[in-house]
Amino acid sequence: MKKFFPVYVRVPVIFFIVFALMEYFIDSGDRPAFVKYPMVAVFLFVFLFILIAIEITLNAVNRVMYQLMSPEEKAKLEYESSLRFNESEWYKNLMQRLTKTQPIEKEGDLLMDHDYDGIKELDNNLPPWWVYLFYICIIFGVVYVARYELFGGNNQETELKMEMAQAKVDVEEYLKTAPDLMDEKTVVLLTDKADLAAGKEIFTTNCAACHRADAGGQIGPNLTDDHWILGGGIKNLFHTITNGGRDGKGMISWKGTLKPKEIQKVASYILSLQGSNPKDPKAPDGEIWVDESAPKNDAGAKKDTTQVK
Numbered sequence: 316m317k318k319f320f321p322v323y324v325r326v327p328v329i330f331f332i333v334f335a336l337m338e339y340f341i342d343s344g345d346r347p348a349f350v351k352y353p354m355v356a357v358f359l360f361v362f363l364f365i366l367i368a369i370e371i372t373l374n375a376v377n378r379v380m381y382q383l384m385s386p387e388e389k390a391k392l393e394y395e396s397s398l399r400f401n402e403s404e405w406y407k408n409l410m411q412r413l414t415k416t417q418p419i420e421k422e423g424d425l426l427m428d429h430d431y432d433g434i435k436e437l438d439n440n441l442p443p444w445w446v447y448l449f450y451i452c453i454i455f456g457v458v459y460v461a462r463y464e465l466f467g468g469n470n471q472e473t474e475l476k477m478e479m480a481q482a483k484v485d486v487e488e489y490l491k492t493a494p495d496l497m498d499e500k501t502v503v504l505l506t507d508k509a510d511l512a513a514g515k516e517i518f519t520t521n522c523a524a525c526h527r528a529d530a531g532g533q534i535g536p537n538l539t540d541d542h543w544i545l546g547g548g549i550k551n552l553f554h555t556i557t558n559g560g561r562d563g564k565g566m567i568s569w570k571g572t573l574k575p576k577e578i579q580k581v582a583s584y585i586l587s588l589q590g591s592n593p594k595d596p597k598a599p600d601g602e603i604w605v606d607e608s609a610p611k612n613d614a615g616a617k618k619d620t621t622q623v624k
């Protein structure tokens with residue numbers, strides 16, 4: 316590989332392959348994996364860093380090896396490299412500027428006067444790529460401290476709280492417009508013939524066994540009179556059907572079986588049977604329910620209303 320590709324092709328290609336593999340194998344929905352999972356981004360960053368570090372180390376090792384070669388070997392290598400892809404001039408300049416390395420022949424100028432049993436030390440410049448990175452870290456640190464410690468930027472906990480609050484608002488907004496996802500606060504009475512027919516169908520299949528086909532009541536209470544145990548009106552009915560009746564009374568929760576939209580239809584159908592007076596109805600249970608949310612004429616009427624148990 317090294318023979319054919321110069322480093323500025325090699326490193327990006329390896330990096331891109333790893334990047335592509337991660338994107339391919341990590342299931343991250345509609346967002347790229349490195350955006351959705353910060354750890355992936357961190358991994359890629361560290362990986363790139365290690366790649367570059369390896370290249371720099373290899374380069375240094377090669378230079379030392381070259382130094383140790385005999386003149387014939389050097390000549391042979393020179394000849395071989397003249398056959399390969401030549402590193403372009405701009406790349407050499409760039410590397411020179413980023414690393415500020417001294418050519419090996421001039422290393423003598425850098426030699427410090429330490430000499431420990433033959434081990435000598437060079438006084439190299441700090442490589443500019445490293446120095447710039449260091450400056451960037453300092454600037455980042457100053458900005459970070461100023462923003463989060465001095466000017467009270469949001470920490471992760473407040474950020475989470477804000478996002479949760481926003482999510483709640485979004486869900487409410489969504490529920491308003493999504494017809495299939497309603498709750499007892501947003502449900503409205505349906506009067507459309509097709510809806511009521513669908514409601515009747517649901518009632519006959521699921522509910523007639525206990526409430527009788529005409530809703531006159533049997534095991535379950537009569538649903539056609541104005542007496543309600545758990546409250547009348549579309550909102551209370553929706554609540555009862557969704558969550559079930561009182562414990563141990565036999566009316567189960569239907570939210571696992573019926574969709575909210577279906578509960579709305581069957582509840583609307585039941586309310587359309589009000590006052591239908593079926594034959595031999597079950598005696599009224601519960602109390603007469605008055606819809607307090609209906610507009611009232613007398614001025615003293617209570618305004619706050621939603622009747623949900």
Ligand code: HEC
Nearest residue numbers: 521522525534535536543544545546555560561564565566
């Ligand atoms: C296993 C029998 C059974 C089935 C099936 C059943 N119910 Fe009931 N239902 C009852 C009983 C018993 C009660 C009384 C609950 C209580 O007292 O808490 C009741 C109560 C109710 C109430 C409240 C009545 C009131 O007076 O407040 C509604 C509304 C209702 N059922 C609707 C339905 C619908 C709609 C279905 C079908 C999706 C259904 N029920 C299926 C037994 C049943």
